[in-house]
Amino acid sequence: MVPSILFEIMLIGLLGIGSQWLAWRYRMPAIVVMSVAGLLVGPVFGIMDPEEDFGNLYGPIITVAVAIILFEASLNLSFKELRGLGKPIFRITTFGAFIAWILGSLTAHYIAGLSWAVAFVIGGLFIVTGPTVILPLLRQSKLKPRAAKILKWEGIIVDPIGALLAVFAFEIISFFTAQNPDGSDLVMFFAASIFAAILGWACGRGIGWMFETGNIPEYLKSPGVFIVVILCFTVADEITHETGLLAVTAMGITLANMGISSVADMRHFKENMSMLLISAIFIMLTASLQVEILLEIFQPRIIGYVILMMFIVRPLSIFISTIGTDLSLNEKILTGWIAPRGIVALTVSSYFASILADAGYAGASIITTLTFGLVFFTVVAHGFSIGWLAKKLHLSMEGRPGTIIIGSNDFTVELAKSLMKVKAPVIIVDSSWERLRKTREGGIPFYHGEMLSEQTEYHLDTTPYEYLIAATEFHSYNALVCTTFMPEYGRTNVYKSSPYLMQDNSTDDIVDKIGGRVLFKEDISMDFLSDQVNNGYVFRQTTLTEQYDYNRYLSERDEDTVLLYVLKPSGKMYYYSEELKMTPEAEDIVVSLAPPNKKNKKIQEKLETQRNSNQ
Structure with a gap:
């Protein structure tokens, strides 16, 4: 006793x-x-x-x-x-x-x-x-x-x-x-x-x-x-x-x-x-x-x-x-x-x-x-x-864990497309029809409304989604969204775009200290990522093997490559952040935003030349 x-x-x-x-x-x-x-x-x-x-x-x-x-x-x-x-x-x-x-x-x-x-x-x-x-x-x-x-x-x-x-x-x-x-x-x-x-x-x-x-x-x-x-x-x-x-x-x-x-x-x-x-x-x-x-x-x-x-x-x-x-x-x-x-x-x-x-x-x-x-x-x-x-009975939410992305912009649209390619549920939420235009044109699931609204709670089915990314242009709003949904999704599954301001090397007041993890790296802002997408950067999947392990991948990748997320064979996903403690292993897939290869670069230069000649 x-x-x-x-x-x-x-x-x-x-x-x-x-x-x-x-x-x-x-x-x-x-x-x-x-x-x-x-x-x-x-x-x-x-x-x-x-x-x-x-x-x-x-x-x-x-x-x-x-x-x-x-x-x-x-x-x-x-x-x-x-x-x-x-x-x-x-x-x-x-x-x-x-x-x-x-x-x-x-x-x-x-x-x-x-x-x-x-x-x-x-x-x-x-x-x-x-x-x-x-x-x-x-x-x-x-x-x-x-x-x-x-x-x-x-x-x-x-x-x-x-x-x-x-x-x-x-x-x-x-x-x-x-x-x-x-x-x-x-x-x-x-x-x-x-x-x-x-x-x-x-x-x-x-x-x-x-x-x-x-x-x-x-x-x-x-x-x-x-x-x-x-x-x-x-x-x-x-x-x-x-x-x-x-x-x-x-x-x-x-x-x-x-x-x-x-x-x-x-x-x-x-x-x-x-x-x-x-x-x-x-x-x-x-x-x-x-x-x-x-x-x-x-x-x-x-x-x-x-x-x-x-x-x-x-x-x-x-x-x-x-x-x-x-x-x-x-x-x-x-x-x-x-x-x-x-x-x-x-x-x-x-x-x-x-x-x-x-x-x-x-x-x-x-x-x-x-x-x-x-x-x-x-x-x-x-x-x-x-x-x-x-x-x-087909009554369960099967497949990879999904992601809710708050904010529609050039980068989040392409990120959502990459998630759809690996059959991970994704939805983009934004209150502006204009910002959602590219999302709709890309055939990406979306919800038009305010994420913090009570109506959204009853109209948006969040069951398939385990991750939330706040990636709007308003850093304080991103922090507020993350703070609101952190108890529901868990501290490790809520992310916000970096509040880092490129023009003066500072952060936006105190929002870097509250609400959710900073997505990817603190010195990579959402504006920077959108610019990279517009400059021809591509989403690339790399499957690791026993011969081509993670250390070799890191040593051979282009220095401008941005690591985005890791897919495990079990279906589990991990978004990169400076707090990520997981090391990818053989059979894992690393998804990154990488510079275009030489062939793509030549095509980009040709298109740029044609665009200039037409002006």
């Missing part, structure tokens, strides 16, 4: 973030790695048992963390995303959820052997997927926008619905099995649910109003929001269990659709906090499981229940509920397969396991085992299959 609670907290954080890093490094599902790590330090080796060690604090810690995660996820649910998807999402989160509840309850009764009462409670709970498992999968799989939005909206909306459905089923069962039925509890449940939704809306509007009117300072905005989230959740949950999830979801959606810039500014901080909480909770929950539960998972009735839930109940609920919508067959297949259960299912099921067992309902003793079996098998199966299935 761990020597102290402090050491255990440290270990939970280390294992959680370490699992996330391993998943990123080796392209594995993060939730699978976290689950395995928790099982190893918990029931397998007995290093820690958070539920026992934290005592009475264990439940509230998990509950508050779930509330914050669900709020952060719902803060991304802007109704503008629903253009063209409103009908299928509504169908899936209503009719689809109802069908899944009925079919799941029947399966729990006839296959898992639960009593009707327990089956309907657990059937309502198991319709949830949730942001704790869906968002890591979407981050890993790079689905096309439509499929990703459907899974995201379903996971976040159905999370509180599933918990409330379980409570509703329990209240109904309690009402009909009571010796003296009293409908006041049912009325109280519905009233509490309505109150929770109104409370969430009111908290969201209240925080939004304070932000808009300047009644809260910048440094208190993030802490203030978190405290109000906990307040909103606790008040609703104290009245009726699980209505707190509905309250924080309503609060998040309300804030997301008020169009407040301060909320967008805080989003990345909240995403980081959510990532930390998800990592910690998965470790805590899996580490708290008992060996007996792990062994019971492999009982035939539990295995049979999980198989039917994955291969029959989920696909049927999606296919039936989306009849008459514009979802393609491939989108229905993917959505019908991907439904991992996560933290909400585990935490709420443990609450009902004790209540139903105390009430003497048959089958309540295996609720925890059944829940973990469904969570573990769906997490593993869907975590490892989502990327492969998405590619087979």
Whole structure:
């Protein structure tokens, strides 16, 4: 066992973030790695048992963390995303959820052997997927926008619905099995649910109003929001269990659709906090499981229940509920397969396991085992299959990582053409139709609009792009764009053209110190690159070999050659900058802007002579 609670907290954080890093490094599902790590330090080796060690604090810690995660996820649910998807999402989160509840309850009764009462409670709970498992999968799989939005909206909306459905089923069962039925509890449940939704809306509007009117300072905005989230959740949950999830979801959606810039500014901080909480909770929950539960998972009735839930109940609920919508067959297949259960299912099921067992309902003793079996098998199966299935169904963004180029000019147009030749996605964004003229004439994908505009966020699909290059003539604007998108793309994937001013050997104020890496070299400005293109310089690809290695390439290249980017056989790309630490190897392709060879130079001179003679 761990020597102290402090050491255990440290270990939970280390294992959680370490699992996330391993998943990123080796392209594995993060939730699978976290689950395995928790099982190893918990029931397998007995290093820690958070539920026992934290005592009475264990439940509230998990509950508050779930509330914050669900709020952060719902803060991304802007109704503008629903253009063209409103009908299928509504169908899936209503009719689809109802069908899944009925079919799941029947399966729990006839296959898992639960009593009707327990089956309907657990059937309502198991319709949830949730942001704790869906968002890591979407981050890993790079689905096309439509499929990703459907899974995201379903996971976040159905999370509180599933918990409330379980409570509703329990209240109904309690009402009909009571010796003296009293409908006041049912009325109280519905009233509490309505109150929770109104409370969430009111908290969201209240925080939004304070932000808009300047009644809260910048440094208190993030802490203030978190405290109000906990307040909103606790008040609703104290009245009726699980209505707190509905309250924080309503609060998040309300804030997301008020169009407040301060909320967008805080989003990345909240995403980081959510990532930390998800990592910690998965470790805590899996580490708290008992060996007996792990062994019971492999009982035939539990295995049979999980198989039917994955291969029959989920696909049927999606296919039936989306009849008459514009979802393609491939989108229905993917959505019908991907439904991992996560933290909400585990935490709420443990609450009902004790209540139903105390009430003497048959089958309540295996609720925890059944829940973990469904969570573990769906997490593993869907975590490892989502990327492969998405590619087979043509619903993933395949190929080389793409680049968004901000600013249309002579150099960026030719750079985009070179990227298109190596089949790397590229798009040029500019707010001027005149500057986009050469881009359009070159057949290059483009977006006419302001990159920093809110409308661009909803109209420009950024899924295929991992790199961003700000290359306008305004250096301060380039720095602002890079600073804005750095949290989304990562510090190493955001570049700006050099702010170096050739005429006086100085930099443009302080913009060289902020926002993104300087593209290529600090003494190579965008004006210089455009001039080189106009002077006949060409984009050249050089494939390195064992004989013709990188050192030889550098020694033999023309001194005026500008190194642009490197293509790896794996498809990975690296743009040159003075911070680049990677050394190209054999089979890598080095792309450069090089002087024309002698033949090209003669043609250029001939054209220049003809041009002068015609004047």
